[in-house]
Amino acid sequence: MIDLQDSRNEIDRVDKEMVRLFEYRMQLTRDVAEYKIQTGKKVYDKEREAGKLTALKALAGNEFNRHGVEELFTQIMSMSRKMQYSLIGKKDSDIPFTEIEDIDVTPNTKVICFGAKGSYTEQAFREYFGPEAAEENAGTFKEVMEKVSNGICDYGVLPIENTSTGGITDIYDLLVEYDISIMGEYILKVDHALLGLREAELKDITKVYSHPQGLMQCQKFLAANPQIKPMECTSTSDGAKKVLTDGDITQAALAGKQTAEVYGLKILKEQVNHESTNSTRFIIIGKEKKYKKNAKKLSICFELPHESGTLYNMLSHFIYNNLNMTKIESRPLEGKNFEYRFFVDFEGNLKDPGVRNALFGINEEAISLKILGNY
Numbered sequence: 001m002i003d004l005q006d007s008r009n010e011i012d013r014v015d016k017e018m019v020r021l022f023e024y025r026m027q028l029t030r031d032v033a034e035y036k037i038q039t040g041k042k043v044y045d046k047e048r049e050a051g052k053l054t055a056l057k058a059l060a061g062n063e064f065n066r067h068g069v070e071e072l073f074t075q076i077m078s079m080s081r082k083m084q085y086s087l088i089g090k091k092d093s094d095i096p097f098t099e100i101e102d103i104d105v106t107p108n109t110k111v112i113c114f115g116a117k118g119s120y121t122e123q124a125f126r127e128y129f130g131p132e133a134a135e136e137n138a139g140t141f142k143e144v145m146e147k148v149s150n151g152i153c154d155y156g157v158l159p160i161e162n163t164s165t166g167g168i169t170d171i172y173d174l175l176v177e178y179d180i181s182i183m184g185e186y187i188l189k190v191d192h193a194l195l196g197l198r199e200a201e202l203k204d205i206t207k208v209y210s211h212p213q214g215l216m217q218c219q220k221f222l223a224a225n226p227q228i229k230p231m232e233c234t235s236t237s238d239g240a241k242k243v244l245t246d247g248d249i250t251q252a253a254l255a256g257k258q259t260a261e262v263y264g265l266k267i268l269k270e271q272v273n274h275e276s277t278n279s280t281r282f283i284i285i286g287k288e289k290k291y292k293k294n295a296k297k298l299s300i301c302f303e304l305p306h307e308s309g310t311l312y313n314m315l316s317h318f319i320y321n322n323l324n325m326t327k328i329e330s331r332p333l334e335g336k337n338f339e340y341r342f343f344v345d346f347e348g349n350l351k352d353p354g355v356r357n358a359l360f361g362i363n364e365e366a367i368s369l370k371i372l373g374n375y
Contacts, residue, residue: 056070103284114159128157183375189213192206196253200252295349295350298373300372
């Protein structure tokens with residue numbers, strides 16, 4: 001019978017030798033990095049790594065071990081690249097963002113908000129910017145992006161995520177399309193109310209208007225009142241505006257209490273949303289690539305080759321640099337079947353060495369990388 005302790009002792013001996021060889025390999029990796037710094041050669045050589053993996057797998061005696069050798073050396077090569085990125089990144093760490101103390105707000109500051117007067121976005125704008133900034137309203141997300149990108153407005157406020165219904169996909173697509181930066185965020189508690197004309201009662205309502213997100217956040221109420229038909233419109237406040245304009249006692253809107261005050265509507269039922277903690281995250285966008293000195297979160301997006309393991313390799317940069325990823329969202333690439341662009345939020349500041357190292361590595365290995373903002 002095999003002696004268990006003898007086997008364990010031999011495994012310990014082999015493991016120590018593997019650590020010694022690993023450290024020697026990483027020293028050789030440093031030498032390679034110095035050469036690449038001097039010559040400007042890129043770290044990631046996809047063809048060489050694929051060739052090495054094929055050669056190393058051929059040394060193994062069975063299929064199980066071949067698979068294990070591939071997984072082991074894929075990780076070793078990934079760690080070697082990260083070592084090189086950390087060295088090269090110190091030499092080449094230019095990131096096109098400028099640090100500022102805070103966002104300047106004066107009476108001449110113009111901020112464009114999504115939705116008509118009385119919207120949740122307007123409320124978020126006022127609570128974030130205070131009373132000084134001038135307000136402009138837009139009927140679409142795209143209009144907000146365009147006017148900020150063109151410099152017509154200094155900043156824009158847009159909803160991007162809700163705790164009940166998740167991310168707003170249109171916003172993610174527009175963040176790629178327009179050359180703007182996320183400079184801040186604001187989380188607003190959202191309580192939808194059913195709003196109708198002054199003379200209306202709940203029993204009179206047969207149609208209710210709201211933004212698709214508002215309707216989704218009130219699905220349980222709508223399911224319990226099947227006589228009320230949900231109708232989509234561009235924003236919650238636009239729904240309220242339509243109820244007032246049409247003057248139809250059978251119509252109502254799902255919007256906030258502040259919207260009822262703006263349009264002189266009656267609150268037929270409060271807190272219609274099914275989640276009591278329902279909140280929406282709004283982003284503050286600007287044209288210039290600036291970030292506040294005390295910024296603690298980054299948003300980026302990247303595209304990857306349509307190959308096995310590529311997303312895993314990208315996410316390993318966050319683990320290696322001890323960065324806490326708080327969100328990941330994917331959006332399909334136009335004109336490509338089952339290929340995606342990934343949006344990631346993670347904690348950190350552009351000054352942090354770990355953040356710069358991770359961004360350098362992702363930029364080297366991804367098809368494309370865009371830093372959306374540090375806020």
